[in-house]
Amino acid sequence: MNALSQGMGGLALILSFGLLCARRTGLALLLFGLQGLAVSVAVAAQHALSAAALNAVSVLAVPWLARQWAVVSAAGDRTWSMPVTLAAAAVLSLVAAAAGTLALPLAILLLGLLLVGARPSPILQALGLCSLQQAAVLAASGLAGTAPLLPIAVAVPVLPALALAALLLHAAGGWPTGERPKGERPEGEWPQGDRLS
């Protein structure tokens, strides 16, 4: 990693802390977009321009589509209080520091997981999941010299697409075709009277 790449990785980590602190959904979307752009610049600094462009388009599309499809919910309460969340984030960052060259991506990954666990709002959880991919893209950028296709493959926005699909389904809240076949039981449910004990 060169100096620009490391600096942008550090900025992405700081923005992860920002995401944990965001009270408003709009601010969280903005912080996520900025984090993704920081990761894209870090990837571009490793001469993986295609992966950087793909990642930039992906991170800008997520907040835009979330707003277009009206799946942006309220940020909601925190599961944990702010001091506890920040203390946990600090401990996780310190743990990640032991990972050598993967310290920055690992810290972003762990903070993304913390965001998923600490904030019950679906939109913030989806942003936390998208952060996981940003961590993987940042880690893959270090390998652009030896495996040029790896950053591009990792930047393919599969996880953001699944997160957006989950948000859409959460917002829909009904049977998509408007009908339910007669006698149908939800998956995994046993018939009544199936209790042996």
Place this chain on the structure above:
Amino acid sequence: MIPSTGLAVPPLLAAALLVALHATAWRRRVDQGACLLVLLLALVLPWMADAPAPSAADLLAILFAAGALTDAVAGPSRHRFVQAAGQLRLAAMLLALRPADPLVSLLFLALASTAGAARRLPRTDAVAARLLAGNVSLGLALFGVVALQAGSVPIGGAALLLGWGALVVLDPTLLPLVLLLALRLQAATGAESHGNLVGNLMVAGGLGVLLASAAVLLLRRPGLRRLPNLTTLAQGGVALCGFGLGGPDLRFAGLVHLALLTLSRSALLLSGEAGLDRLASLLGLSGLPPIGLFPSLALIVGGIAVMAPWLLLPMAVGLVGLGWVCVASLPAAVGPAHLSPAWLPLVLALLLGFAMPAPIAAWFHAMAVAPP
């Protein structure tokens, strides 16, 4: 090796057809027909004259098709989208068997997991929750793949096993596939200068899954509805321990364990309500003698006793807890024994476990020594 890419064609075509068909009876026929076709092909292809050397992927293709067929036969009537999602999941699982780049395997695993989540329709909130939870697992696994490519085996191996493990917790059907991927990971990293780090992680993970499943069963008493899935997880943990310790004998026992697990789960799906066949299936799934998983469990425990005797104590705690909950969940009185399709997989499991024909035993041994 079975051309798993070709095996995936019938379920893909069936998925497209199922979306278009509206008649419930025809959809059921298409659903079952596609699974049966894949099962027949998967059973026949390894015995063809020009077939390549057998590998674990051959066995898993058969197990996936058998599991899907049982589900299509015994499962409830479902919406066309749900049936199509089931076929898509089968196709993705077959495609993931093909030895390929870890990122490609992860992509198919993501597809299988997403199709599995779609089977929870019409409860869209449940699908959304499953998608979000599955996404966490896939994110961890993605990071693990990249970390491994970067040469960081401890971080990469741990992230991959955690991600895959979480996927299996969400969808136990993916268990054999994830075990195969773990075996491939072990084979890929074993040659490097990391000792048997991934193997040790697999043993720790398997033991953790077994003990956690037994603890949940003992403390929460989740009832008969969740018992099969938790028991499957625990048995998967046992197989993971065996695979992690390595060696052809334990790998043979692990493969037989997976086959018997699929047969026992199929028997449970096919069994009637509160009959002797359901009781036998539940006991077999928990590893209680003489039916179901007991023979392969005995093989794995015997192998572990030779290679790592210290593992026997925690494993015994987990297995005794599992058996205890299963026995405690059984009713005082059951209905009379009657002819049920569930006895077919149970008898097959009994045959495989205690009187495996020599050609099939040789086939399993060949798979155990072949690269995964």
